[in-house]
């Protein structure tokens with residue numbers, strides 16, 4: 123066989139997937155390594171996907187997605203942040219991961235640098251490398267509530283830096299950025315002429331604090347406060363949202379990017395070369411999810427919040443309490459003593475070198491002796 127491309131040959135696998143494969147192979151394990159919501163999908167969402175097949179609506183859709191779904195994504199994101207987002211700014215993607223790849227493909231050339239959080243979700247670096255770009259990590263410290271510091275980021279900016287990637291609520295840390303910080307980050311991006319990619323996978327799951335998007339401060343006026351709708355085409359912020367977590371639709375692969383206006387042609391061209399369009403049953407299921415009853419989301423948020431409270435109580439009793447996790451589906455804690463080990467109860471937390479550095483994460487627990495209250499979804 124001829125050689126593979128070196129950047130693929132040398133690509134590190136996602137440790138989350140490695141751990142998850144190993145855990146799936148153990149029938150008695152509860153898999154906590156992958157963010158897989160375990161609630162049954164609401165029937166109206168399943169019916170919408172089935173109806174698409176029954177209508178034999180199995181052809182290509184526009185690259186950017188079906189029109190009502192683009193409108194539904196734009197409406198949801200706009201309403202959430204009190205701003206006007208026109209449907210033409212929403213591009214349907216095959217989940218957040220394809221959205222991140224599409225966004226980075228639009229913005230990065232070989233050798234360009236993208237600033238990513240550390241600890242952070244592993245594919246940020248993987249995707250950048252796949253595009254021959256250079257991920258540069260900015261640190262997140264527990265003593266700063268895992269919120270990025272402007273000075274740390276500014277010190278890492280070079281003349282090759284093109285993108286600042288933000289992730290709030292963050293995976294794996296559960297940090298949620300304050301409005302003041304988000305505004306400062308957008309101002310920094312404007313001052314240094316950077317794009318922002320904002321991964322907002324967990325926007326529906328914040329506890330006691332609002333989720334604030336850089337989208338609310340994007341645009342020439344820079345005056346967005348999230349309060350009061352304003353007409354704005356955006357300037358430098360691309361937001362990635364997904365229904366994987368919000369509605370537990372991980373396997374349908376459905377999400378969207380919200381971009382500044384005016385990128386329709388280029389976005390469609392790049393989308394065409396990556397995946398053409400997202401599967402039509404997934405698009406109609408997403409439309410039903412976004413426009414139908416929202417009980418799933420509130421029930422899931424209440425459930426994750428109760429889990430957060432219960433797990434925090436156990437951990438806080440065993441170690442000195444650290445900042446409260448404000449969002450996300452699980453808890454991020456610095457646990458250096460577990461780094462790289464597979465511990466007695468089946469914990470596996472692979473961490474990179476250095477203080478707080480964690481390029482992958484995961485945990486599974488032996489189910490025996492526990493009282494699982496709901497089945498764990500596994501692939502067949």
Ligand SMILES: Cc1ncc(COP(=O)(O)O)c(C=O)c1O
Pocket residue numbers: 157216217218219220243289292293321323364365366367372376377
């Ligand atoms: C921070 C973050 N971004 C992106 C993704 C990918 O999500 P999707 O399933 O929508 O591709 C995940 C999945 O866990 C994630 O945690």
